[in-house]
Amino acid sequence: MPGTTIASVTTLTPERPARCAPSHAARELGLKRYEFDLAVQLGRIRTVPDEGGGGRRVDWAEIARLQAQAGFPETLRARVRIVGTREGASLMGVSDGRFARLARLGLLVPVHFYLNRYRAVVWLYLAEELKQFAANDDHAELIKGRTPETLRSQLMSGLDLRPRNWRGRHLGFLLRQAEDPWTRAGAIAAFLPDAEIAGIVKSPYERARLTRLRPALPDHGAPGSPSALLGEEIMTARDADEIAWLSADLDRQLEATRVPPPVASPAPGPRDHTARRARVRRLPTAPVPRTPAPAAASDTAAAPVRSDEPTTRPLARGGHAPAPAAPRPHRGLLTWLCRRTPRSAPTGRHARGT
Numbered sequence: 001m002p003g004t005t006i007a008s009v010t011t012l013t014p015e016r017p018a019r020c021a022p023s024h025a026a027r028e029l030g031l032k033r034y035e036f037d038l039a040v041q042l043g044r045i046r047t048v049p050d051e052g053g054g055g056r057r058v059d060w061a062e063i064a065r066l067q068a069q070a071g072f073p074e075t076l077r078a079r080v081r082i083v084g085t086r087e088g089a090s091l092m093g094v095s096d097g098r099f100a101r102l103a104r105l106g107l108l109v110p111v112h113f114y115l116n117r118y119r120a121v122v123w124l125y126l127a128e129e130l131k132q133f134a135a136n137d138d139h140a141e142l143i144k145g146r147t148p149e150t151l152r153s154q155l156m157s158g159l160d161l162r163p164r165n166w167r168g169r170h171l172g173f174l175l176r177q178a179e180d181p182w183t184r185a186g187a188i189a190a191f192l193p194d195a196e197i198a199g200i201v202k203s204p205y206e207r208a209r210l211t212r213l214r215p216a217l218p219d220h221g222a223p224g225s226p227s228a229l230l231g232e233e234i235m236t237a238r239d240a241d242e243i244a245w246l247s248a249d250l251d252r253q254l255e256a257t258r259v260p261p262p263v264a265s266p267a268p269g270p271r272d273h274t275a276r277r278a279r280v281r282r283l284p285t286a287p288v289p290r291t292p293a294p295a296a297a298s299d300t301a302a303a304p305v306r307s308d309e310p311t312t313r314p315l316a317r318g319g320h321a322p323a324p325a326a327p328r329p330h331r332g333l334l335t336w337l338c339r340r341t342p343r344s345a346p347t348g349r350h351a352r353g354t
Contacts (some may be wrong), residue, residue: 019057028063030073039080041173082124091133106161115220162232185253186213191237320336
């Protein structure tokens with residue numbers, strides 16, 4: 001209508017927080033959730049702890065840094081791409097059997113595993129690491145030549161380092177995110193048998209806290225199922241040397257939790273200097289010898305010594321001993337008589353003039 005003024009309405013949008021949840025960050029980076037988790041474990045994406053205790057968060061500045069890289073998002077996906085045995089052998093140009101032998105010898109370190117429907121363990125590897133291994137000229141004999149006799153004998157004895165290598169790698173992931181000795185101790189305890197932990201940690205309080213801080217390892221089926229038991233066996237250290245190494249590391253982390261951090265001494269202030277000067281002035285003093293007062297001719301007995309008088313004198317303000325005190329007057333019978341009889345009033349025959 002004419003003459004009617006319509007006020008403009010300003011829409012206020014809330015300010016975007018500086019951090020976002022991992023699921024939101026994965027969508028922003030074009031990654032699947034398992035790819036995002038793997039990138040975090042590998043250190044490709046930096047996360048920070050949530051101040052409210054809600055897990056890890058990702059700064060928007062970190063997302064902007066990754067989005068600004070050349071070839072984003074293909075380059076980021078290629079760095080977290082994982083493959084199985086068949087695809088990994090194809091990338092390296094070797095047969096499946098040779099690839100499995102190299103992995104069992106510990107030359108190829110798996111990054112993840114899962115159990116298929118037949119409860120067979122399927123190991124997964126980083127495609128980027130397989131390409132780097134094949135491109136290294138030092139590994140040409142292992143890829144194309146005959147396997148050395150020492151390695152073949154180890155394979156014949158049943159050597160399989162894939163579970164141990166996965167445990168060591170996953171422990172590195174957990175320690176990278178640990179922020180204090182208790183969290184690191186919980187990460188180490190996650191790979192040790194319960195009997196070994198009970199032998200190391202004697203205190204019930206420490207065992208309870210360690211159990212609470214142990215991180216949750218990947219689940220493989222319902223608790224108590226054959227798949228879960230098999231997964232637990234893979235995730236628990238079995239070799240004696242590995243158990244000894246983890247036990248020593250756990251004991252070292254627990255010792256770090258028991259020792260309080262050293263506290264730096266503050267810089268001395270004006271009051272400290274004043275107190276120090278006062279302590280210097282209070283030097284030890286020797287007893288001051290008392291000088292006996294001269295006795296009168298008519299006295300036959302000396303004055304008694306008072307037991308309540310101090311035998312030492314406090315030092316003066318300048319730090320020097322005071323001068324000896326003047327001798328006290330003799331308090332004999334003659335002194336008492338003189339104090340009772342005034343000298344101005346003559347007594348005896350002097351008063352009578354004779």
